[in-house]
Amino acid sequence: MRWCLVITPLNLFPIVEELGRRGNQVVVVIPEASLSMGPSEHTTTLTYPVNYTKAELKASIADEFNTILSIDISTDLTKFQAFIISLDVLQMFILRNAEGLLFNKDLMKKLQEYNFDAILTDPFEPVGAIAGEYLSIPAVYMLINHPCGVDTLSSQCPSPFQMGSSYLPGRLYHRLSCIGVICFSLLWFEGHIETCFIKFINHGAVWLLRYEFTFEYPKPQICKFISHPKVKAFITHGGSHGIYEGICNGVPMVMLPLFGDQGDNVQRLVSRGVAESLSIYDLTAEKLLVALGKVINDKSYKEKITELSAIHRDRPIEPLDLAVFWTEFVMRHKGAAHLRPAAHELNWIQYHSLDVIGFLLLILVTVIFVTVKSCMFCFRKCFKKTQKKKKE
Structure with missing residues (x-):
């Protein structure tokens, strides 16, 4: 056991x-x-x-989300501020969990x-x-x-x-x-x-x-409703789990990134022609309808996500x-x-191969030194012979 x-x-x-x-x-x-x-x-x-309850945890997540949405993100600085707010909340709960267990x-x-x-x-x-x-x-x-x-x-x-x-x-x-x-x-x-x-x-x-x-490596927890044959599109924030669900079930996606690596995830799938990206900060009903209509009616989205799903599922174990x-x-x-x-x-000298680099540099310097000295020697010999001939 x-x-x-x-x-x-x-x-x-x-x-x-x-x-x-x-x-x-x-x-x-x-x-x-x-x-x-x-x-x-x-x-x-x-x-x-831990020094918080489930209700407080849910409320903090909701407050963080509302704070981010209320920020004017017209500049890169304000976008960065919204990102830092999310990190602060995440860091607080990680620290509380660690203290609760380790102490x-x-x-x-x-x-x-x-x-x-x-x-x-x-x-x-x-x-x-x-x-x-x-x-x-x-x-x-x-x-x-x-x-x-x-x-x-x-x-x-x-x-x-x-x-x-x-x-x-x-x-x-x-x-x-x-x-x-x-x-x-x-x-x-x-x-x-x-x-x-x-x-x-x-x-x-x-x-x-x-x-x-x-x-x-797909997420095993696949929601069964995503695989329903009548599901034509999947609206997701672009987290890793939602991406796994969409790809595994071959469903085109409309994506609204919020935090962390989600923006990068979204752009990778958009570049593969299987998703459309929208910004949560300037989202309107019209934009959402246009994006949904595009991924549903344009058959190329379904064809490409089906191909990606087949690659994703083809594995030996x-x-x-x-x-x-x-x-x-x-x-x-x-x-x-x-x-x-x-x-x-390995120590840091061995890990970065500094001993090998130093040895090779020593050989290189030695070869250059010997070559230069040999050339100088030959040059002096030739120069002396030329001077002797002129004197004669």
Whole structure:
């Protein structure tokens, strides 16, 4: 019998259920005000108190949404302000969840007594990763992506997923060369943090990544009404789950991005000709009707989304089975240390190949030096012979 710990899962319910059905002992730890998961017949659910209620959580989300909609977004600065407001609310609840669990000595002691074989968590909310590090449990991370490329930095994967070419267009990079100094100085004013989040999550045994942009790893929780044959279009905010539902069921989409990566998601699908994008800030009934009419009546949208859906569904193993397999693999092999990239054991000189670069530079300088000296020697010899002939 193997024990698996799941902490504050954002969207892991199907995997957790399947792990329990296969005979694993799964313990789910969630805040009392959780909106994502509740008790299940296949798992043991433990809750911890937090200083907010479900009603307060829902009210905060509604207030944040209303505040964003009330802001004049005619300039890039006001758009950025709306984005910061959303981040502040998100950060507040993440911090409260972390404090509620990590400062709960009785619950942490109880979790330590279970002697878990693995922890399954989404590192977007870091409380699970921090708890796993504290309890010394091999971690399996399930995520789509992480802000600022933290997942790539932490996993030190030798061949990370390529999400695009340059992270900034050339012109924008040069325009930010001066402004960036001011912005980054403000952001990092608090000083150096001795233990950073990257150090916690770089001990993950397996990373189950779901951001290949044919959406290669679909969300198992597909709403059945989306697959109904009479559904002609799907209105969504462009979150990863809605995208999975639309692509998996071959339904053209009208998308209204609100936050985070949703704008990027929307543009990727618009560029593939399977969706239309609208702005929530200047939305009218007429614009919505025009967009719906376009994706419903223009047959190219349906043809392209059907083709994308066929690619998306064509796989040798179901995503749920794949996720469960790797989670059980980590539990069976006590962390699967043999899969850990060797980059984690290198110092920064070795990791960046500075020793190799230094050696090659030394050889290059030596070759150049010898070549220059040889040329000078030959030149002096030839010059002396020429002078002797002139004297004679």
